[in-house]
Amino acid sequence: MDPFDRLHPGVQYHLANTLRWSGLRPTQAAAVEPVLAGSDVLVLAPTAGGKTEAAMFPLLSRMATEDWQGVSVLYVCPLRALLNNLQPRIDGYCRWLGRTAAVWHGDVTQGQRKKILAERPDVLLTTPESLESMLVSTKVDPRVLFSGLRAVVVDEIHAFAGDDRGWHLLAVLERLARITEHPLQRIGLSATVGNPAELLEWLQGSFRGRAASVVDPAVEPSSAPDITVDYVASLTNAAKVIAALHAGEKRLVFVDSRRQAEELAASLRELDIETYVSHSSLSAAERRRSEAAFAEARDTVIVATSTLELGIDVGDLDRVIQIGSTRTVASFLQRLGRTGRRPGTTRNCLFLCLDDEGLLLATGMLQRWAGGWVEPVTAPPHPRHIAAQQLLALCLQQHRVGTTEWTSWWGDLAVFDSSAPQIVEFLISEGYFETDGPFLHIGPEAERRFGRRYFSDLTAVFTAPPEFIVLAGRQEIGTIGTEVLTEKVDGPRLLLLGGRSWKVTHVDWDRRRCFVEPTDDGGKAKWSGLPGGLSYEVARGMREVLLGATPAGVTFTSRASTMLNELRAGFADTVAADGTIVYLPGGSAGRWWTWAGTAANRTLQASLPDVVDPRQRIDEKSIRLLPGVTAAEFSQALSGVQWRAPDVDANALRGLKFSAALPPELAEHTLAARLGDIPHARDVVAEKRSIVRSGG
Known part of the structure; x- marks a missing residue:
């Protein structure tokens, strides 16, 4: 049967007569069957590829044919502005069938919220943080509001999955599933990603094994961009x-x-x-x-x-x-x-x-x-700080939690690992929880740290790698990512920003301000100011270009071509097609041109302390070696490398949200694991190396 014909007659009518569509787009057509079947689905399409309609048309059809009542569909977005933008469109589709859609986020007034609670819309558009707020609110009964919930649509899922907001969202969806007492159909909408099957499995949370389908139909290529x-x-x-x-x-x-x-x-x-x-x-x-x-x-x-x-x-x-x-x-x-x-x-x-x-x-x-490559979307490892936040949020939601009952709320979701009992014990010992027989209650330390405005700090927005504003006096120099301030250094911490060297004099972790003063130290290296560093794959792409490759389908102006040729000449001695270049100039510091990406280079620095200089700003291209390292010493160090995560500054843990609710060693391990890249560091060590004993 044609997918169009499988939709509810009311949807078909308005597609033809209101939207004047002659049919569905390939992505929308391919999504009809799995969504109608109740499968978990990941829909992939470019921006403006009709992903919202691919999810909503079959969901509205199910809503009508199965007589869903109340808030039956949650539509989750990463941005309030995107919710505001989508709500009129989705509400218009809902009204085709006599249904409604409303938005709930931090800008929505109390009057509007009361109306939503009194006249529950069929589709509720929200953010994960607002969803969390609903679960813990004294003014919302989630068992009533979500009693009819059947499906969750996660828009721009790639924007969630790559950072802690994704783990937070999954943990909240697990709690919702326990409240509704049945699994929720999960539909993710995404731009092209490099690992769709893994992303869909991640979206399923503890309900892996349910029927699941990636919707990514082949589309006739348009003209080349x-x-x-x-x-x-x-x-x-x-x-x-x-x-x-x-x-x-x-x-x-x-x-x-x-x-x-x-x-x-x-x-x-x-x-x-x-x-x-x-x-x-x-x-x-x-x-x-x-x-x-x-x-x-x-x-x-x-x-x-x-x-x-x-x-x-x-x-x-x-x-x-x-x-x-x-x-x-x-x-x-x-x-x-x-x-x-x-x-x-x-x-x-x-x-x-x-x-x-x-x-x-x-x-x-x-x-x-x-070359057709796109980054895989991978969730950050060891989200133990989110586990601590979720335990406290569950206690707010339920008012009290049994000391053994909490484990049933999240199944085997990877937010919780073998360290979970240790986290619970820490929360009790530090006063975040109080015990009353077999029950846990919110304790005075949780009230002190997170209790303002009914624990709004506990449900506040999670952000991807936070940025710090760099200030020299009152002058804003620019912004830097957390990792610039988290790497362990001996001596003063030096930043290279805006083409100048700066010495860090003070870091205000709570307000995310970094105060600096000018310094002549720091060498000639340039700091791009880009948070998070560069990946192994992109760094290797840069190396391929320096070796003479030119990306197909890209036009370079004469100015760009001239500069690119100058770059190739300037970096000619740092790249080789069959391995890496190591400069060992004798008594002075050598340099290893790895082109391995920032995280892998951090791992190499941490794992090779006998030959790599610990006092340096790590970039994606190279690593400075200790003065006087010989070729034999370098080879011996690599042959016996013991892999370890990068060191982190203890003060930096304050920049990891909710880290105060973790045992310090777990918080440090969490942050350290996120700074490195052992797999690609291994690849670099396994490559052929060309030793150059002068220059560099």
């Missing part, structure tokens, strides 16, 4: 290029920092270009004003950080421009997918590289993209 790389040397020059190109078109420009967004927008306005800004430091209301004005305009530019990478609708775009480069192929695909949506238009992205490092990164990343 127009990808151009240019080298412009400065943000001022980038503004001039943007102003000169594509007059009369709507342009979305991505930058890597809030400061860069503001500076570029100011330069464009000085050139009389109508310009709007969107970044996380602006208020939600200001961002919405910018996005709405941009959506209605034509000859205009909006400068944004990753806030506009996900599927928030800002109207039909003509061009995407990237200042510098994305760190991942997945992020590039998200941004590329913002264009080419109108018939007769082509997907496009123009890279405007500001320095040689940005050009090398862009070319290496595009080399991976051209």
Whole structure:
């Protein structure tokens, strides 16, 4: 039977007469059967590929034919703005069948919440944090609100799964399943990922083994995207290029920092270009004003950080421009997918590289993209701090928890491992829990740390690698990722940011401020300011480019080609097609050009203390060796390597949310495991090495 014919007649009618569709898109058609069958599903499609409809049309059909009542579908998104954007559309689909959809997040008023509780919508759009708040609220009875819950749709699941918000979401869904007393159908919507089967299994949580299906139909390839790389040397020059190109078109420009967004927008306005800004430091209301004005305009530019990478609708775009480069192929695909949506238009992205490092990164990343590679989405290891948070949240939800009962709420979800009993004992010993016979109650330490505004700190937003603002006096220099401050160092901690060296004088972990003063120490290395470092695969893509490869399907301007040739000449002595290069210049410090990515290089530094200098800023390209290391000593160290995770600064544990509710050794182990990459470090050690005894 044609998938269209399997949908409820009311849905069919409105598809034909309201939307004027002649049929379903391939992704939507392929999703009908597994969703109607109640299977867990992962739907893969580019931005604007119709993923929301692929989930909602068959769910609405089930809702009607099976007479679901009350809140029967949860629609979870990572961003409030995305929820606000989707709600009118989903509510419109619901009203085809006399149903409704409402949104619940931190900006929703108490009056609106009371209405939702009194007149339960059929679809509730929310964030994981708001869902958690509902479960622990004294004003919401989750057993009533979710008594009819049957399915959960997780939009932009790749944005959740790669950090702790994903673990938090899974843990909350496990508690919901116990409240409703039956498994919930789970439907994930995602852009292209490198490991869809594993991502779907992760989404199933402790209910692995249920029927599951990845929906990723082959789609007729559209015209090849127009990808151009240019080298412009400065943000001022980038503004001039943007102003000169594509007059009369709507342009979305991505930058890597809030400061860069503001500076570029100011330069464009000085050139009389109508310009709007969107970044996380602006208020939600200001961002919405910018996005709405941009959506209605034509000859205009909006400068944004990753806030506009996900599927928030800002109207039909003509061009995407990237200042510098994305760190991942997945992020590039998200941004590329913002264009080419109108018939007769082509997907496009123009890279405007500001320095040689940005050009090398862009070319290496595009080399991976051209080869058809996309990052696998992997959840961060050992989310023990989330286990501690969940135990406290469950106690708030249930008011008291049996000392053995808690294990039944999460099944074998990987948030909880063999350390869980140790975490419970720590929570009791430190006063987070009080015991009353066989029961646990919220204790005074939990009240002190998390109790403000009825434990809103316990349900507050989890963020991907948090950034710290770097301040020299009152001047904001830029931002850095947590890992820059977590690596263990001897002596002063030095940062390389904005082309200058800085010595850290104080870190305010609670407010995420890093105070510095100028220093002449720190060497000549450049620090790109990109949080999280670069992966092994992208670093190897950069090496391939330096060895002469050029990403297929990418146009380089003459300026970019000239700079790329200079890069190849400058790095010629650091790359080899059949292995790695090790410089051992005698009495001075040597250097090992691994091209292994930041995390693998951290692991090599931690695991080879006899030959690797512990006092250095680790990047993706190379590692500085201790002065005087000989070839024999180097080879001996590698032959007997004992793998270990990178060291972390004890103060850095305060930057791991809820780490205070963990035994210190578990918190340190959690953070350390996330900084390294043992598998790729092993690969590098196993490679052939060419020893050069001078230079470097």
